Amino acid sequence: MILVTGGTGLVGAHLLVTLTKTEAVVRATRRADSDLKKVAQIFSYYSDDYTKQFQKIEWVVADINDIPALELAFEGITQVYHCAALISFNPKDYSKLLKINAEGTANMVNLCLAFKIKKLVYVSSIATTGKELHSDIVNEESEWTNKDANVYALTKYEAEMEVWRGSQEGLPVVIFNPGVILGPGFWNSGSGLFFKSAAKEYSYYPPGGTGFITVNDVVKLLILGMNSTIDKERFIAISENKTYKEILYAICENLKIASPTKExxxxxxxxxxxxxxxxxxxxxxxxxxxxxxxKSLSENKVYNNKKLVETFNYEFEALDKTIAFSCRKFKEES
Known part of the structure; x- marks a missing residue:
């Protein structure tokens, strides 16, 4: 049986879409106040007859820091995808971020060890990758420093340390560090704000850039990592390095609105x-x-995905395809 945390988020919801197409028994955690209609809507993007598929999910109400509820969620589980996280770059949210991202992940690792889980696949972020002293190109070996790191990066790094602790105690783990994840359905948070911002037809665009990847590629990679014999490895997961200008232009082109012209x-x-x-x-x-x-909007870091591509012999889908699909859904819902 498979357990997915963060099933009501962009990655988790899309992961559930894929997993429920198989014969696997799938359980997912959710908060008591979470909206399952949003997850069902994601399912509807990919199938006209999605209701039966959506109903295959066994939902368990379990906060990431509610140990008794999580223990119930872990009964009979053999594989865990840990996708749950809080995303915020506001320094005032540091305590909350630490509680959910770091302490919550520690709870997941401890339960994986206690229930002898076969493998944990953890969704981290490129925010936890390091820097090169004389280069803007970042890979998995780039040295991490907390200097100038935002609160989200700090807590996701602490979460990774908990996963590595689990690996030292015998838990098979794989960590993926995705870039900005593009996909449909969550327009008020994360990468969904690119679409919402573009729709306002601002004249200006940020000067920097970063690594991007589609949500479907993230899901495929998570499943590949789970079903492989790979253990104790982390992978930068980006398909292309793009400027924010390029992404906004692509979105505006698909929305058939004016693109920003001023940096x-x-x-x-x-x-x-x-x-x-x-x-x-x-x-x-x-x-x-x-x-x-x-600082983030001004930087133009280049992320190296060579390790992932060579390990999985992986070919990414085009960002433009997902941007076009997401724009269609955005227009339908707006």
């Missing part, structure tokens, strides 16, 4: 950061642009 300058980003801080103080609302946000 945001560093001083403009810094001004927006200060204005956002004032807004946060006056309204007590969360920060949207922090110093680390400015």
């Amino acid at each position: 945001l300058k560093l001083w403009q980003l810094q001004l927006l950061r200060r204005l956002d801080w004032i807004r946060s103080v006056l309204t007590n609302k969360q920060r949207k642009i922090t110093g680390n946000t400015v």
Whole structure:
């Protein structure tokens, strides 16, 4: 039996779509307040007759830090995909991020060991990869430093340390570090904000870039990692290194709207950061642009996926295909 955490998120929902097409028995955790209609909607993207497939999932209400509920979720499980995480770059959310990402992963590792799980596949992030001293090209061996790391990266790194601890205690593990994951259905968070932002037809685009990958590729790689004999390895999972300008242009082209034409300058980003801080103080609302946000939007890191490609002999699907599909769904729902 397979257990999926984070089944109500972008990766988890798409993973459930694929797993329920097989004969595997699939269980997924969810919070008490989570919306399963959103997950069912993801299923509807890929099949007209999706209801029976969706009903194959055995849902268990279990918060990532609720040990008794998780123990019930682990009964009879042999494989675990740990996709649950909180994504935030707001320093005020550090305690919450640490609780969910790091402590929650520690709980998962401990239960995997206690229930003698055959393998744990963990979805991390390229945010936890290091830097090269004299190069912008990053690989799995690049040295990690917490200097200038955002709160999300710090807690995901701590989560990875828990997974490695589990591996030292005998738990077979594989870690994937995906870049920005593009896919349909979650327009108010993560990469969904690219589509929502593009639809507003802003004139400006961020100057930097990063590694991107489709959600379908992430799912295929997770399953390949699980069903392989690979153990104690991590893989940077990106299909292409792209600028934010290129991604926004592709989205705007598919939405048939005007593309942004002006690059945001560093001083403009810094001004927006200060204005956002004032807004946060006056309204007590969360920060949207922090110093680390400015740094991230300005950087143009290049991620090396050679290890993954050679290990799995993997060919990625085109980003343009997923962007086009996502734009169709976005237009239908907007």
